[in-house]
Amino acid sequence: MHGFGIGDLRVEYRGNPIGIGVRIPRFSWKLFGMGRAIRQKGYHLQVSENDPYFENPIWDTGEIGSDQSVHIVYDGHPLRSRQVYHWRVRVWDAKGRVSDWESSFFEMGILDFREWKAQWITFDPGKHNRPCEALPLLRKVFKVYSPLRSARVYATALGLYELEINGKRLNDQLFTPGWTSYHKRLQTQTFNVTEYIRKGDNSIGMTLADGWYKGRIGGHPCDFYGDRRAALLELHLVYKDGSEQVVVTDGSWRAETGPILMASIYDGETYDARLEKEGWSLPEYDDQNWLFVETTERSKHMLIPQENVPTVIVKELKPELVLRSPNGETILDFGQNMTGWVSYSASGDAGAVIELIHAEELDSDGNLYVENLRSAKQMTRYICKGTRNERYEPRFSFQGFRYVKVNGYPGDVISECFTAHVISSDLEETGAFECSDPLVNRLQSNIVWGQRGNFLDVPTDCPQRDERLGYTGDAQVFVRTAVHNMNVAVFFTKWLRDLKADQLPTGGVPNTIPDTLPGWEMHSASGWGDAAVICPWTIYLCYGDLRLLEEQYDSMKAWVEFLRSSGEQEYLRNNGFQFGDWLALDAPAGSYTGSTPKDFIATAFYAYSTKLLSKSALVLGKHEDAAMYEELFANIRVSFNKEFVTSTGRLVAATQTAHVLALHFGLVEGSIRKRVEKDFIRLIEESEYKLTTGFLGTPYICPTLSEIGRNDLAYRFVLSREYPSWLYSVQNGATTIWEHWDGRKSDGSFWSKDMNSFNHYAFGAIGEWLYRFVAGIDTSQDRPGFKHIQIKPLPNDGLSYAKATFQSMYGEIVSGWKVVDGAVNIEVTIPPNTTATLELPNALQDRVTEQGVRLDEAEGVRIISLYDYRIILELESGFYNFQYQWSASS
Structure with missing residues (x-):
């Protein structure tokens, strides 16, 4: 093969799946090879039924001239229930090299x-x-x-x-x-x-x-x-x-x-070994x-x-410490907040009861803190049968915890006898981010642990208290971060089908999916129900999944039509139940909702979903719908400006969230946009560079700042150690993302016992900014799924280096930068069968080399644009190393 071949064959994102129900499956593979500019020029694919030797294929594409290696749609005889199908593929590239045949299989479940x-x-x-x-x-x-x-x-x-x-x-x-x-x-x-x-x-x-x-x-x-x-x-x-x-x-x-x-989801499990x-x-x-x-x-x-990937044990941890609390409690500290359970061995008398009570935190005195669990007991009880070395492991309940109080254990409690089993949906980890700041690296770890603990068959809000529900708002603000960390295409496909199934006849969307509150009037909150549009669009962008977009289109459209028809005015949303900017710090005393007006937020999200629906219609070839919803978006924007923007261009709501949404959703233009940008910065300065945003404003604040040219402020927010900030929780011992900026205060006290999860991933949406703006890895909308990659790193003096990797459908993407004494080093890896646009910041052409070679002589590099202190290049696949001396920007 001379360094050229294919591998990682998948059907519907899975390798060798059994029991699938997709009647017309799609096939994907990755190209591998040394050097640059590896592009597929064609493929040959065969499928056979119960025939691993392909003596009589039921589908044979012949040689197809195409660079498509992702989501090849099956077009053969109808597939049958319970049958095993073998498939194989080979490809050739622009240099005339032909790969070996690579084979895989899939098996159907009971289809009808x-x-x-x-x-x-x-x-x-x-x-x-x-x-x-x-x-x-x-x-x-x-x-x-x-x-x-x-x-x-x-x-x-x-x-x-x-x-x-x-x-x-x-x-x-x-x-x-x-x-x-x-x-x-x-x-x-x-x-x-x-x-x-x-x-x-x-x-x-x-x-x-x-x-x-x-x-x-x-x-x-x-x-x-x-x-x-x-x-x-x-x-x-x-x-x-x-x-x-x-x-x-x-x-x-x-x-x-x-x-x-x-055995109870919330309350734990009771096991009497004498009844085995x-x-x-x-x-x-x-x-x-x-x-x-x-x-x-x-x-x-x-x-x-x-449809979903199964839930499995993904890690096992031993206690880091065995503590003795002031109340005399024996407490295991596993050093990490997690979702799962604890197994142990013990030798007790028949009838002896061992209890484990699980919690996320210790109080300021060092005792187990369980008040934030509300009514969830999170307790396992084991009744010994009286033999030596009995072993117990729960099976039908899960807990959210870092600390475990042990009651009734016979003999000394030693860490070797206890094991924490971390459970999660079996999602392939596809991304990694690291930088020169160890606290930011811990933040990234907390984001991943929060996703791991809450992506348990559905995207739950939290894994510990008496909730653990598939809140739509949490899912939509986090979906892009989730994509970078793990392969969530199958996970969100299943959940979006649940959403479609539970969608109301009016087009409204329950606030939790699956719907745990049917018939409740408090549904379809803005920023929550919009998951019906935002999530399928994001999966399409990041995986090139046109089928999911098409499958969910009616649901997306029904949501926007619900918004259009449910308000008192067609182009504004000013009624219905709303959470608003949940848990924002500018909330009035005694309220969970920030001070940004709810109708402002509702209309902004109405516009955003309409805009994404128009884009989706265009992608799907529904041109009449695309034009209709583009016009609807324009009308909403006009009404938004009449209702929420003064004649001088000032927003009626002087909040960070209001300005973030207006800018990020494209609701203000021209001179008004400039005014809103200026006011946005002023608000940040007046807050002494402190966040005041909640669930709906926080995910967009740093991306918006970077997009309007104030990357310095985005870095300032992320690198801040002071409350409120992401690193405040890290400095105060967080190992997952907190629900509140001050879930635990610096004096050791807690924000509230009623709404205070310490594993709540929504604010972890900052991970998107780390990948897309700090490291600079993004996809293009016209060639989605990272078929064409946008690399635009944004270094800042706050860090000396940053690096992200992302395992796309085509292979691993890498973008990393390092700045030492003004010398810039940017390393990029572009996987085979893709291309990329790279923007080099603060660079002049005559100062940049690629592995010691001038840009205009470097293999696989084409100069697209030259600006003052900015160079845009197009790259073929391969590894690149750019070096230059940092130039003072204009």
Whole structure:
């Protein structure tokens, strides 16, 4: 291949996925090679059904002259449920080099709910004199007659479930089937269980838990979605002779309660080891005293093959310290706020109770602080069975914590006996940022930990108190930062489908998705409901995902039409429930909402969503819609100026957030914009360079400052150590992003017990600025998905170096700069099959070299524009190192 080839083959963003439900999948791959200017000129792709040798492909593109290597749409025969499809691809480049064939596979789930043969089964412990909250164990024995070719389980539950076959737990997926609006969408999982099955007798076991379905959620008592846990499962056994056997859930399954007496999302888990049923999922287990399950007539119309990535354990941590509090509490300090649970080993007397109580903080005296948890108990209880070295690990509840109080532990509490298991959606980490300031590096770490802890099947607001809901506002302000840190395309695709499913008939959008407040009049808050437009547009920009944009277009349009029709005036939004600039520091006493007028914010977001909808329509070829919504945006902007801008160009709201939104959303132009920019800077100066913004103003403040040429102020905000600032929390021990700028005050006291999460990622949206402006990595709107990359680093005296990496759909992008004694070094890596525009700041052409070569002689470099102290270059793929002496800007 001479240093040229392809790899990282993916179907719908995944490598070798099984159980997918996309009937017309898309294929992607990356090019690899040494040197510069590597571009694909064509590809050849084949797909076969159950044929790894491609002797009879069901789709063969032939040789296609195209540089497309992302989202190639399948165009062959209809794909069938439960089938394995192999695919392979080879490419050639401009130099005539041809890669080897590279192969991969994907497997379909059950595509049509009418194909399910299984029955819903349920077991109500309360009907049989068992504890009502106890988790049922379900089991079925079956026989395998001859050698198998394959075995697959297809399963789901109303509630949560866990599977075992012949005493072994299946893979590492947690909290299956995940959280959706269960009556409309319920995910089914596919498991390859061939290695678990043996000839002769076998047994499959299933544990059911309340989860989000039956447990209390969102301020509701239990049974929000339903009052009965239920299971649905099919095991398909394909023998080597081609025959097939199917084991299904039906009335022949048996059930009994086990050792888990209670499991709650908010409150924790109680486990009585004395009630364990040793070997209960083995075929030889004696279940003659177990009860039969009930079958129940439940619909299957909402069943869909799993869309989301599973929740898994992503890290394990040991306690850094074992503390003794002034109250005499034994407390484990894991050194990091996280989402997950703690496992441990112990040797206690039968009946001894060990309790772990989880919290994010210690109070000013050093005792465990639990008041901010509100009604969430966050406690696990283990009742010993009296043997040596018993081990306990929760399975159906999660906690948000750094500190754990240990009660009743037999013997000395030593760190070696305890392990924290960090759980999250299994998202590939795609980005990294570092710089010369260690506190900013800690801030970046806090942002990632906040995302890790809150991206748990849905983008939750927090993982610890009695909330943990998919707030739309938090998701939309953070989505661009989320993209840089992790591959969230699949994650947001699933969540946006949930949003579309729960969208109101009027086009309004619930403030949490899945909707935990159906029928509540307090919905469709501006900056929250706008997630319906902002999130799909962002995923399109960053992944080139045209299909998601098209799929969500009706939802996007319905939201904008809801805004158009719901106000008293067509071009203003001045009614309906509003959060406003939530938790802004300019809020009146006793209020959570900042002082920027709610109708100002609502109209600004109305305009912004309309603008993005017009762009989306244009991308999708809906030219009439594009023109209509461009006109609507123009009319909203006119009305905005009449309503909120004085005749002299002053905004009626003298707040930082008002000025940020007017500028960032393009609502003021010409001389008025200049006036607003000037007033914006004056407000910052009058505040003594302190932030006053909340959830809706903060994400845009630094990008807006950099865009209007005041990058110095953006740096000043980010590098500030004083309250309120991002680094204030870092200096005060934060390991995740706080909900409040002063969640913990410098004297050790707390802001409030009612609304004070220490793992709330919204203010972590500053990560977008670190990637896009400090390091300067961005994509272009006309060639999205980083097919054409914009590199525009903005160095500042506050840092001596900064560097970001981002694993795009095409490969790794790197942008880093270093300034030492006026000497500038900028290193850039552009992945194969892409191009980039690079802007060199404070540079003169005759002073710049690329690896010692003049710019006009450097390979892969083309000079686009020369300005005073600014050079714009176009780069082919490859690694570049630019050096020059810093020039004083004009």
